[in-house]
Amino acid sequence: MIGSHELVPAQPGQTPEQAKAQDNRVLGFWIFLSGECAFFAALIGTYLSLDTHTAGAVTLASLIDLPLTGVMTLSLLSSSLTMVFAFLAMNKGELQAMKIWLWVTALLGAIFLDLQIFEFTHYMASGFTMGASASASAFYALVGFHGLHVAFGLFWIISLLVYSFKDGITPANTSKVWIAGLYWHFVDVVWVIIFTVVYLMQKVH
């Protein structure tokens, strides 16, 4: 397995205090992520219980376009891969390569978001609006909040790229990349569940 020293690499000149601070930030972030689990669980539970409450309006099942969802899934999955490549590049001290991988990650995230906006616009034009039924409200709450998480992740990665590496890779900014990566992978994990529970399951019923 991968050794802990490679996770948030000790930088030359990093003091024990700095290393400890890094560790604490990562711990704090895992605690945040466990809260996020509860947040999405509440939305998923609500969706699961309301998905049959369609109030005679357009149903989600009739609108879902699986190939589109498939492309969205692929773009988010591959953005997880490019995120770990960014981290590998950082471990080797290759600033340029890391930046390129982070930009690729942001680009894939933007593709996902763009397709989601396209999807929502299409659904709304077909009458599946937020107020159409309880099922529609639950759908937009769940998938919309996930989309907002992706948008926030994009903003996060781009602001890292713009502000954080003016002095190269330093003890102060290695954990920033790691933590942004954790967030990004988590958003991907949530999508895997949404993709299965909301999109595929709708088509099975």
Place this chain on the structure above:
Amino acid sequence: MSEQVTATTESAERQHRRRYWQVMAAMVVLTVIAFALVITGALPAVFIAAILLVFAAIQVVLQVYLFMHLNVGRRAYGMFFGMGLGVAVLISMALFVLLRF
């Protein structure tokens, strides 16, 4: 000596890279199978639903362990995240059962 160190780091890095590609490939394969099952409806709905849930669980584990490296570093990471996941399962199941039935 230093050459040897560099060589070891190089091959470790290549190993990591290969593992990440493998994880990615596994996830793509699972997604494609899930898709194919749903589109073709090759199996009874109950089986497809069960398979989809198992695939999702496998993908979550792959992401959390191999991309987020939950098993590396402090034990507290896993404890907190596991707690969050446990609460998540409880909340979603409770809402599902309470509101649906």
